[in-house]
Amino acid sequence: MRVFNSSPPSEAQTRSRILQAALKLFAAQGFDGTTTRDLAQAAGVAEGTLFRHFPNKKAILVEVATGGWVDILTDLLTELSEMGSYKAVAQVMRRRMWNLQKNADLMRVCFMEVQFHPDLRDRIQTEVIEKMTDVAEAFFQTAMDKGIYRQMDANLVAKVFLGMFAIAGFSNNTLMQPDASPQQMQQMAEGLADIFLNGVLAKD
DSSP states (O other): OOOOOOOOOOHHHHHHHHHHHHHHHHHHHOSTTOOHHHHHHHHTSOHHHHHHHOSSHHHHHHHHHHHHHHHHHHHHHHHHHTOSSTTTHHHHHHHHHHHHHHTHHHHHHHHHGGGGOHHHHHHHIIIIIHHHHHHHHHHHHHHHHTTSSOSOOHHHHHHHHHHHHHHHHHTTTTTSOTTOOHHHHHHHHHHHHHHHHHOSSOOO
8 A cells, every 4th residue: 555645845845836936927927917826826825824934025036036146156157167268158158048048937037027126136236246247257367367368357358258148048038039959059159159259350
């Protein structure tokens, strides 16, 4: 006879279910278009349970967005640390495009909803974007010191790189079709990397 485990989910599991449901709903309906009743139903919990874990709907958005941006930062740090050479930008871009395409809901919330909430935007800027910029700046400064990149403002180079990284991450909704093939993503990554490394001016 099979014995089924009927123990209730842990607090951590319930919290995780609420955040996963919020990610999907915020991406599909937007923050303002999602009610706490919607969130509770999607997570399979009572509204009272929702408020036991989070004081309000905004607190859920803050955790979804900040957690998502921390994941993006962690992924970028991993990519930079595993970069075979300072010229392997296309490889980094391609992997980022592939991974972020698989997490389109997260990207939609992180890039879009944050724009409409100044307090959340400021927090993301301080806690994540500045760290990403600092890490990328150090990375490119090292390349300049080694003579691989020409001497420039490393902070500006880092911001340009992160801007292209953001475009690459969101390209399935802007520059490319949602069902873009790996070959199309490779072409996009190589094009972005070529512009980043070589600019657009013809060489003398």
